Amino acid sequence: MESIVAIFENTLKWIVENIDGPLWDITVLTLLGTGLFFTISTGLVQLRLLPQSLREMWFGRASSGDSLTPFQAFATGLASRVGVGNIGGVATAIALGGPGAVFWMWITALIGMSSAFAESSLAQVYKVRDPNGMFRGGPSYYISRGLKAPWLAVAFAITLIFTFGFAFNAVQANSIVEATKNAWEWDANYVGIVLVIVTAAIIFGGVKRIGQVSARVVPMMALFYLIMAVIILGMNIEKVPAVLSNIISSAFDFSAMAGGMFGALFSKAMLMGIKRGLFSNEAGMGSAPNSAATSDAKHPASQGLIQMLGVFVDTIVVCSCTAIIILMSNDYGSETLRGVSLTQKALEFHVGEFGLHFLAFILLLFCYTSIIGNYAYAESNIRYIRNKPGFVLAFRLLVLFFVYFGAVRDGGIVWAFADTVMASMAMINLIAIVLLAPIVWLVLKDYQKQIKAGKEPVFNIEDHPELIKRGVDPTIWKQN
16 A cells, blocks of 8 residues: 555656646636636626625525535535635645735635636536436536537546545545644544545435535534634734734735746735635635535526635635634744644644644544535536446545545645646636636526516526527426
8 A cells, every 4th residue: 555655646746846836827817817807797796795695595495305405505515615725724825925825815715706606606507417316517517518518528527536536635634634643643544544434434425415414514613613713813802903914014025926937926925825715715616516506596696606605704704713813823934834733833822732632623524524525526527427336436435545645645745736636627617617607697687687676586497598509408497
């Protein structure tokens, strides 16, 4: 096993060293450009309809059959978003990019909320019903059916499988090991083995079980973490103005350049903030649409608004909590501390040794639900490529291997590999949703028209027959 793991590690190092830099230069420009495009073309949908997104999440109709309720789909999406990116990712961004990286995480989220609305609405429009009666969908489906480009859909599915099924799950496992080693000195090999066992128990139960588990665990763990952050904020309220001033002033310090093809355009704070912001909230990446499509929503825009809310909660709320905890401590500028260890050290500074153990426990929940949420995304795309029991079984076994790989290998290569495949996946999806923008606008207009008329929005394909020619399954949206 050790020799196999070593071969994988050397292969990943070669990929990262030759691809990551140039790819991220292009991805940053595309990510921000797409977010601005949808922000302007939808009339600031992320601000205008944010209150409506809360109503959609809580009062969406119950699912039929095995489909997920709007809240379960939201929780599954949040399970993948809220995790090590909010704890270790924010810490890494601050350690490498300075306090200004937090500002660029906020900007990435605020702009990206419109991209999240677009991609999740498209996932609903182009969802299909599988033989078991469940809805499936996501970028692979709207690329294939909406753009008539099945080859590009397969390419996206492959990048998502590598990103979420393999790389991100390795990152989550690696972070669990780091946190538990700091707090309880647990052995990485044993932690890896246990993670494989408990992950297998969930992923062999199917996406419905993932939604049920996430709907119970995610709100609870997020609440505990938020309470801790509020307590620390109250203990250090006099430091808030200085912290905010430090974040803003550092955000525009271009003395430390990022390097690379467009290095003159990006500071380290900007690049790290955008990288870690995308890792955390996944806005525009093409991941959340996979869970958004599983919801039995009455209108595509309903789920688009719910997933848009997920980006807000993930970054503006949860990531800001981590930033506050770190920036109000005394050693966030340490060159030796980054990632989960930095956040744990900051908590220990504020509340003593309890903080070290508290974060280790919370991170176990965050990362574990992220692993199963990541798996749900990847499984949908595996079934898109080849929906055969043997093929799915082989994929599940590979997922378990990467969980173990992440647990026992160095965090640097695991994070770098995740960055590379994440950028590849995001680029394909961002191009696709821009090309499908007219459908996003049509869906949003239909939704707003019904809201303005005082109706509960219900999408009827008979009102938009042109969509059938654009690859939409008419049986999904035909109302009785």
